[in-house]
Each structure stands twice: as C-alpha cells, then as structure tokens.
Amino acid sequence: MLTENEAERLSSMDEVVSVFPSQQRELHTTRSWDFMSFPTSATHSAFESDVIVGMLDTGIWPESESFDDAGFGPPPHKWKGTCQTSNNNFTCNNKIIGARYYHLVGSIRGENIPSPRDSEGHGTHAASTAAGRLVANASLSGLAEGTARGGVPSARLAVYKVCWKYQGCSDVDVLSGFDDAIADGVDIISISVGSNSPIQKYFSDPIAIGSFHAVKNGILVSSSAGNNGPHRYTVVNSAPWILTVAASTIDRKFIAQVKLGNGDVYQGVALNTGGSIDGTLYPLIKASDAPNTSAGFDASSAKYCNKGSLDEDLTQGKVVICEHFNIGLGPQVAGAVGAIMPPVDTVISDYAMQFKLPASELEVDEVAKILRYSNTTSHPMASVGKSEGVFDGHAPYVVSFSSRGPNPVTSNLLKPDLTAPGVDILAAWSPMASQKSTLYNIISGTSMACPHVSGSAAYIKSFNPSWSPAAIKSALITTAFVMSSKKNPEAEFAYGAGHVNPMRALKPGLVYDADETDYVKFLCGQGYTTVNLRKITGDSSSCTSETNEPIFDLNYPTFALTITKGKPFSATFHRTITNVGDSNSNYKVNVTAPSGLKITVDPQILSFQSLLEKKSFEVKLEGETNEALLSASLVWSDGVHDVRSPIVVYTA
Template sequence: MGRLLASWILVRTYQPYLLLYFVICFSLFVYFCVGIWPESPSFRDNDMGGVPCRWNGVCQEGEEFNISNCNRKIIGARWYFKGYEAEFGKLNTSGRVEFLSPRDVVGHGTHTSSIAAGALIQNASFKGLAQGLARGGAPASRLAMYKVCWSTGGCSSADLLAAFDDAISDGVDVLSISLGSSTPLSSYVEDVLAIGSFHAVANGITVVCSAGNSGPFSQTVSNTAPWIITVAASTIDRAFPTAFTLGNNLTFVGQALYTGNHVEKLYPIVYGEDIASTDSDEDKARSCDVDSLNATLARGKVVLCFQSWLQRSPSVALASIMGAKGVGLIFAQLPTKDVAISSGIPCVQVDITVGTSVLIYMTTTRNPVVRFSLTKTTLGRQISPEVAFFSSQGPSSLSPSVLKPDIAAPGVNILASWSPASSLVPDVGQKQLPSLDFKIDSGTSMSCPHISGIVALIKSIHPDWSPAAIKSALVTTASVKDEYGGQSAVAEGAPHKQADPFDFGGGNVIPNKAADPGLIYDIEILDHTYFLCSMGYNDSAVSLMTRHQTVCDRETSWSQADLNLPSISIPELKKSLTVWRTVTNVGPVMSLYTARVEAPPGVIVVVEPAILSFNSTANKLKFKVTLHSILEVQGTYTFGSLSWEDGVHVVRIPLIVRPVIDDFYAET
C-alpha cells in the first residue's frame, strides 16, 4: 500500500514551543513507521512519572528488543509482519538488514519520534554541525511505536489496519503518521490510511500525516481526507554555508553538510558532460546521473553537475561520483535550502548562476582546480520560513473542495536522533561510515511530527477538544508572513513565488497562538459520513468505512462546501454560491467578533451576519458566505481570506475559488 515519504529532518530549539512546555503531562504518541532505536538519549525517561493507568498497550519483544527496552518514555511497542509476508513474501533479515522487532534499522522512525517527543539533549550535533540543545516538540510526552513498514520495502495494508486497531484500543491520544502514497490517489473507502484514521478520529484521536515530497508540482498532495491534519514542510533559519575557491582565487559559497578531510587542498575539476561514459550519455552526465560518468576520467577529480528535470537530486549525483572514484561534487540546481548529506567527499550545492560561473572558469582555464573549506553553521541569517521545494502541493486531486495541505511546519535540515544501524553511504560499494546517533534530514516526514508535538501540547491544555477543533486552532492562527521582514511567505519553486494555501494551507504554524484561537470550526463524525456520501460512494462502501449501517440520502442536497472546515474551497464557482459555517467560542464568554474579508481577485464575497456576538447562552453561532464571480471567462484558482477579529484574536481561514463558465467547451 503506502510507501515511506522520503525523509531528509530536529531537533533544534524551536522557540514558539517554550510557553507550552511546562503544561504537558502524559499525552501519548504512536508512529506507524520503521521502528525506534530505544537506546537513543532522546528516549530517556529521567524525571518522568509512572505510566498512566489508562494505558492499555504492550511492549512486544522480538529480535534485539525486549521488555527492558520500554520505559516510562517508550511505554509501548508493537511490530507487524504477517500482512507483509502474505503480500510481499517472507521478510529477508539476512546480514542484519532488518530486525523482526520494533527496533529501527532505517533511522526514519527514530528521527520522527524524537522530533515530536524527544527528551532534552545538550550538545547534540551531526558531526559537529548544528550543535546545541536538541529536544522534541513535546518532550514530556510518552511514545508508543507501531512498526508496520520494513527496510526491505513496503508496508502492508492489513498490517496498517491492524496497527490502527491496536493503537485505538491501547489508548493513544495522537497518531503521527509519516506515510503516504503518490497519485493517483485511492478513493477514501479504499485507502487504508483514510479508513484507519477515520476510526481513530471517531474515537477522539487526532491523526497527523505528511503531505508528501512530490513538490513543487500542483495536485501532488497525499493524505487528503478532511478528518486528517496534513502537513507541508517549511524551512528554518539555520544554514550550512560552505566556501570553495577556484584556481583564479574567486571564492563562492554554497551549502553542504561536510566535515571530512578533503579541505584546503587543490583538486582538478571537470564538467560531468565532458566525462560521459559514452556519447549517448552526455545529457545524463550533465546531471551526473547513475552510471553516466567515465570512471577513468572522474577518478581523483571534483565534478561539476547541473540539475535536470529528470535528475534533480544531489544525492544521486554524489553516489554516481563516488562510484566513479571522484573526490568531490559541485551541484548546480534551482535555489533550495534543502541540503544533502555529504558521504565521505564534499557535496556543495549552489544555484545555477554560481554553477555557470564555475563552468565559465573551467572552459577558459587550461588546468582548472578547486579548493573546499569546511562547512559552518549559521542561525538567523536567512529569511524563514519558506515552503520547501519538495513539499507536495494542492489542490487535492481526490476532493478539491477540501483544502490540502492544512498547515506547514519545519521540515528542512532538521537535526534529530538516528539509528546507529543505518548507514549514510550510498549503495555504491563504499566502506561503511561510523554509526550516527543524530542526523540532519529533510522531508514532510519530519514536518509531520512537529505538528504532532504541538497537538499533544494543545490536547494537554484542552483535553476536551475534538480532533477537528485542534485542527481548526492550528489553521486559523497560522502565519502567512516570514519571521524577519514581515513579508508574505515564499514557496521555493521554479521560480520562487508568494506562498498560497495550496502550498501551506492556513500558513506556517504558531503553537502559542493555537493554544488560544478564540473561535474554532468544529466537525462531528456524522458530518464526515455525509461527506463520504457526497463523494458518490454507495451505501455498502460507506457502511464498511464507518462500521455503521449507512443509507445515503440521495434526495437531500448536501454540499461538500458546507463541511465545517477552517477553509472555504470552491473548485467550480458558476456565478454565485452560498456556503455555511459554524464557529464555537472558546475565548471569553462575552465576545464580539467582526468579519474582515480579503476577497479572491475576480470574486465578490459577502459575509452575513458581519458581526458575531457571543454570550453565556450563545457560544456557537452560524454564518453564511456568499461568493459571486465577476468574471465572464474561465478562471484559475485565486486566493483570499476571511478573518473574525475581536481586538485580541484573529481567526483567519483561507478562501480558494476557481471561477468557471457553463459554456467553456461550447463551439464558437
């Protein structure tokens, strides 16, 4: 079924968490992934009280994992393989490529777990880079691990559903799931993540999922069910500048994660296209694609490569060069802050302008050479947050009336715990590197647990809030500005652009504001059942999904646009449409809110009533939003917002509208 979303990510001290840190007590976590490394210092249980009596889970033993590996931090662990073996065949654990237990051999599960709930670790670093205090978003939370995916590849649908059932029965509070699948998406009544999460949410469990790493292309977002919190990845202000100097004494700066000994030495530099293994491989060699380089000509040299649309990864180029016995890589690519791990040799990422300057030097010099300097770590010297280049974008290809992703959180160059059993060396026959306890990585796999940690904190403050209420609090208080210049947030792409709701939903998360949102948009599980009916699924499929006998009323008109989400998304606006929303006051009992609209271009928006007055007998009020297109041509998606303001709170939801005309395809 699902596949692991590529993980490239904490734990740096993320300042907005600090206000909430002291109120967290015993929220529980669950991770559907490839296990956990229990000996990691991030999972120490120092100063933690006893396991909550409401916990019903177990610590399941297996290879290199016994009951003693659980503690007051890791309070539960299970592993699932019967579905995998029925679907894919017997698990191959020869050569210790996997453990038949909850133990993590890949690193992904350990990384994401420590991002969400890792304990405080002083002087954590990746080989001296990003050194400082490492901690998870909710460091006092408990962890339970449900290992359903394996390093040999794949996750079984049966195992995933079994894990969902166990997690619900065990009593978890938050499900953090860094899994997903690529387009085309399965229907909600066939997608096991949608099915399992539906039942979790019906039991009051908030489910947080990754948006996917297929950006910067539209309609690539995964995990699009409205009951899930879907998380995009954004950048942080930490950078890893790495200088290199050419033979003409010109110095350029890129980014790298290199701390080896190939520094301050002169090396010959060649262009990938010039050392192609065959004439037919020149295009592939330009980006240093797999097996495209002549090993004789690459040996002992630094190679300059340019990203192509077929080969965008510096990691692939690095593996290719290492396989050809090269000693370094300068990789020219579209601007991005995501930095690849350098395995044994320097891998400096630069933009195409710098790459072109290097190439011009090489073509005008008889014996071009280059010298690398060590990577440094800087903080606060680059604007953030920006939506990551790789982060999957909306609209949802399955239900465009449901805005996805919902929210963005840090997911680029994050330091977090890692499994020492995992190797960083690409599969090119190189010698294994020493094991690592911490690694820097990027991906929506890692932005997901950032939100999971925040959800645990919110849930500890507001234990009676539903999953929909928690999602509403996150979305309506998010920021659409950067942290430094106060300008509109940017999305990395080709080219960079102003970020919109298809990039980051409500915006970049602000944890402290989410704890006090003022108003929330709540949803009952029955509303999600109506949503499934509106998708056109038959009664049998909906009944199987909900585990309740359901007869969809085909005679009654129920619009997906009226699902009480903290957003309004109209994929086809023909002239005018009225939608309804209900808000619940969770702030001061006596509150007065006024509507403020930023209408999408080409659309007139009217909110009625424009003032909401809450008191002791009226804490839940309904309003309608009428949208009218003033365009007489087929339009594209445009964006605006609706905010309710009381002088303290700004409760903002995105407005997404695509005007259309009835006779667009008519003959002229």
C-alpha cells in the same frame, strides 16, 4: 492472496469496510521549534505526561538519549498496549511505553530486524521531533549543534513499526497499526507515510480508513502531504478528518563553499560532514576529461559521473566537475576528494542533501563559470568545504518538493491544511541506518513537517484533554502564521492556512468543531450509499435527504470553491463556531478579498455569553474572474483572538 472472485465476495460482507489490493506506501522524508516561536521556556501542562503520541513509521531506536525515561513515572492508567521485546532485541521504558511491529505480507529481508527497532532512521527522527526529550549538544558531525527536542518532551510514545527499510509500508500493516493504536489508547497519531500518487477514493486508502476510525474514537491524526511538489494536484492524505501537513523552511540553511585557484568563491548547497576546512586546494578536472574508456565510457557519458564511468587514475585526489546532478557515488568510487555539480532542475535546491563525498550543488551559470575556468587554466585547482549553517532571511517558504493542492479527491476542500518546518531538520537517528553510526541526523521531507504538527497537537491536547480532534485541528489552522504568495505562487495550495503556531493555537478563541456525524454527512454528499456507509461506521447510519450534506456545509475551518474561468459564480457556505475563549465576548467579522470576488457574511457580529456556546453563520462567495486563483480571508476577532480562515476560489 485473494482471487478477484474471493475479493468480490468478501467486499459484499456487511462487516467489511472495503477490499482493495494491498500496495506499498512511501515514507515522506533543531532550530525548528524555536523558529515556530515555541521556545524551551514555553509553559507545559502537568497533564503532558499523560498524553500518548502514536507513531506509525519505521520503528524507533530506544537507546537514543531523546527517549531516556529518567524522571518518568509509570504509563498512564488508560494505556492498554504492549511491548514486543522480540527475543530481547528491544526494550520499552516509561518514555516509550509500547512498541509493536507488523510484516503480514512477504518476508523480512536485508538489514531489517523482526522487532520494533528502527534500522532505517526515519521513525526515530519523526518520534524525537514530535516528543523527544531535550538533548544538549546534539549535532550531525558538528552541523546544527544545539539542543535537540520535541514539541512535548514529557509525553509518552507508542511505536507501531509499519514500514521497513527498502520494503516500504504495506497497506495491511498500516491498517493493523491503526487498529492497535486505537485500541491501545493513544491520543494523537502521527503518520509520515502516504501513496506516491493521489488516491481517487478515500476508502481505497488505508490511511483514510484508519484515520476515520481514529477520529471516531477521539484521536487526532496528523499526516504528511507528500513529496511530489511543486506540481498541482499532488497532495495526498487529503481526507477532511486528517490534518494534512506541508513542509517549509526554517531560517537556517546549509551551504558548501567552493574555492578556485583564481580566488573565486561560490556558495552551493550540501550537507558535507567532511571537506576542506583550511581551504587546501586540489587539482580540478572535468568528468568529461576522465572517462573510464576500459569500461566503454566516453566524454559524453562520463560527464554524468555515474558509478564506474570515471578513470580512477585521472580523478584520484582531485575535485571533479559533474555536468549533471548525482549523489556523488561515481566520483567517490573513482577516488575523488570532492565534486561540483548543477541542480537536478535549472534552479538550485532549496534543501540540502548529503552526498557520498564532499560536494556542492551550484547554480547552472556558476557551474558554467567553473567549467570555463577549468578550460582556460593550465593547472586548475579547487576545494569543496565542509558545510556550515547560515541565516536564511527568506524563511519560511514552502519547499519545492512539498506536494501541492488542489485536493484531487474533493475539489472544494482546501488541502494541505497548513505547513510546518520540514527542511534540514536535526533529530535523533538510528545508528544502523548510517555507515558512520550517526546518533542525530539532518534530513528533509513532509515526513519531518508532520511530527512538528503532531507535537503541536499533543501540546494543545495536554492543556485541553476534552477537546475533539476537529477542535484541535481548527485551533492549529485558524491561528497559523499568515504566509505570502510572493514566495509561493501556488499560495494556499502550497501552505494551506499558513505556518503552524502552537503557542497561539493554545488559545484560539473559537473553534470549528466536527465529529463522526459531520463526516458521515460529508460522505453521503460525496455519493456514498447507505450500504457502503454502514460498512464504515458499523452502525445504523443512513444516507438520506437529511444526511446528504453538500461539501459547502461541512464545518471546516477553511473555504474553497472551484469555478469556471470567466463565468459568474455564486456559492453559500454554512458554518458553526464554538466559543472556547472568554465567556462573555463579541466577535466581529473582517473579510479581505481581491477584485472579482465579493464575500458576504451573515451575521457580521457573533455574541457569546458562555463557554462552549455555539453560533452559526453564513458565507456567500460570488463574482466573476479570469484569474486562475483568488486568495481571500475571513477573520472573526474580539480584540484578543483573531480566528482566521483562508478562502480560495480557483479554476480547475
């Protein structure tokens, strides 16, 4: 461990990017691909098997059927990585072509294994979501049964275990993983990891640092937006060179039915792999009526259903009503056969959880009705059923836990970039991570959304191997499904440009391209000095009047502007767009704006005579409003391609 003086001396060295305390980062925890209008029948490129997706996560379970290498040839010639077999505990194949693990600080403890093998489950789940093979009849104990698959089933996987069960993800391990992934020759990096709270500077964040160097080397980095929503300014991994992914629902949700002895039926939310299938009723008891008095609990404390708070003699073989949300450990230990409880907050969860026993999370008023039934019935009875998947016609909408913008580091840069399925996702799992040795599991998080976009990016890369990370990112952003602020009042701060649409992104028409030079200008405009800049770039780049570029001129596919409420505003953005559609094409602009916002685009027509031709345009935003958020859009269309950019004007 460095002393403060040593850290200060080290940070002054020319070859050092920055010095900061190594912290622990968090993991951001299949119908989904079909829901994205990406069917199994979608055309795949022959080049897909040459695309390498690097996963920085908790490792992988190589024996999973999702990673079988039958029919795969040897790794691509560009691959320079290795496989750490770790005393024969781990074996790579022609699907998982490389695997490393990192634990540079402290000791490996508990259930963790000094190997790329995954004992947590998170990394296996993410890897199979991005690039898993098609596996028929996959399910979690019969739930979500169907074909599990990733976006690019023929792509290769390179695994970098930088996170550990109950030990998090050390900054030094994350940076080491980035370094090796870049050197090994991956095409896409997927990292469902981030800080628990937003960073203040991009270069005190290892993911921002590592991803900058990845993008500099032509590697797109897809990362999760974080799970601290729905509060504002909670989005993480918000650097402009990162593709930042929020989490949204698919059109399937899981319910757990509660039946009462009086015939009433309630539909709650849970992932129960067990429970009453035939509707058998059991005695119903309030937790407050079953305190474990010998351990010092009374009615007021037993109602929380904490471990040890319930009297087993009173709850054995019964369904327990908990008056506060919990994971069901207390009722399980006390021998209950089921639990009923209200949500964490006043609103029922928009994602399903697994509990320690069959349980159902119900609306507050529904729990109150069940309590009244229990209080007014001499022998109250109830059952909690096994979960079942039902259609959710409201999907997609951004889930409550998904972190929201605005961008806490750069206010005039819209984040997250887009959203993808991250709720109740079925994918491969590590049997070491579950008591039941589950091979496939259903979990939720922006961690699950991120690999959907990573797989989508790899899909685009397989058809367009020469495209830059920014071009692929632009294609995904400008072709996203438009979402509604009626379902998410935070609008673009919840879902960015919208819901990812990999099929449309394959042919975006136009792209907003950018490279290291553009990000250097952006950093200079953010106040970085030449000395600090050169520590990052490793070259002779300088922050001068020519390279000090305002955020409004970063060639980004979205537009954001911070204003003062009730005061006139005006800002001009400059963009350059590249033709990747038809060689001879004319694009006309169409803007949609609410009252209080005037949008002027010059020119209003862009004419292209060749592929890869570039055209520049100017966007001026002006107006005055008392609204906290104005949502608008700009679309370039040639009648075939619609290249859409969201525009957000908001008060800080």
